[in-house]
Amino acid sequence: MSDAERDPVLRRALDELRKLPPADVGAMRRVVNAAAAARVTPFDSDPGILTPRRGRSVRVWMVVGIAAASAFVGFALRGAWTSRSHAASTTAASGAPSTAPSIVRTAASTELDAAPVQQPFVFNNSRAHKVFVVGDFNRWDPTATPMTRSSDGELWSTVIPVVPGRHMYAFMVDDSLFTLDPNAPKTRDPDLGAEGSIIIVGRP
Amino acid sequence: MSGFPLQHPAQASGLDSRTISRAKLGDIDAFTAIVEAYHTRCIRFARAMLRNPDDAEDMVQETFVRLYRALARYEERQRFEAWLFQILGNCCRTANTAFQRHSSRTTNDEEAYERVPSIDDPAAQFDHEWSEAVRRALAEVPEYNREIFLLHYIEGFSYEEVERMTGIKQSALKMRVKRASDMLRTRLSEGHR
16 A cells, blocks of 8 residues: 555545546547648648748758848849858859848748758668658648659659758658658657657758 | 545546547547536646646646647656646646736735625635635745645546656655645644634
8 A cells, every 4th residue: 555545645645636628528529620720731821831840951042042142132232242151152163242231131932942852862762662751841641742753663752842951851651651761860759758750951 | 644535536527548548639619528527626736836826727728738739749658647737736836926026916815805705604715715715825935845745636646657757756746745734734623623
């Protein structure tokens, strides 16, 4: 018999804490509606669907995007732009300095950074009957992104638009088997605890 | 400390694995069955965990939305409700941190009593006072001990399961539960003997 069981005060407290609140059907309905509303396919018009996790890699790609856009705008305007940034030094080395206003550079880089790129996914499994790729880019929807089997039956592949940055993903095999990519690093979702494969999507 | 006999051992929900598999494929009816099976338990846990119990419904909703989005990643070797309460625990801890950070207002006992409706029946009044005393005592238990205490004694998870859920070794879990139990007993004994 445990201490808790012997102690009448604690035993009464446990009985009190175990009482369930009355079932709230309205609250349950709101939960289901909220979940259904939150789940959309990657090809819906919701612009947030392609937004990746904000992480270090995303910031790296933002810097690359800003650098590329700055160089492009600087070249187009053929101004005299001096800056300590990596982009500016690159531009200066190429002999095409810029006087582009900073707001123009920011707007151009933001659009460039947000634009999805075509990202291939390949999975090797000759025994699967169907494979879908799931990830944060399609809100882990197991029916959104089917993969196509190669003619030799070994490989499954698909190419989908994904915003540059760091993404977690996996493959859903035969509707039920959640499988990590053996060729990619993996990480544990800090919130949910489950593991996923990692891909860093960059610009070509 | 030996195991306390769990009066509600993990409180089987009656959900079969097919319901969960269907929900993983996006079947909203199957997901509805999951919500119906676990909603009240989640509300009970959230009310006991949150610094602001009035946020329990919102936090449970947030938990189920996260769960629905992540269902494809659910690995069936982990017990479903352990996974659900893992997400709920994370949500509650995050909410408590935010509440502590953003709320400078504290509720004193007088304000709390003002919200309590008057009860004429002496027996009902006694039950109500006891209920309030238990909740106040539990609220004084540190969050990191309270969560383990609730998972084990109230939600019925074994120490092995809680270890898998939290990554904390069983010896440490048992110590936390003991500390929470001792604190609860002391607080309640002071006021109700």
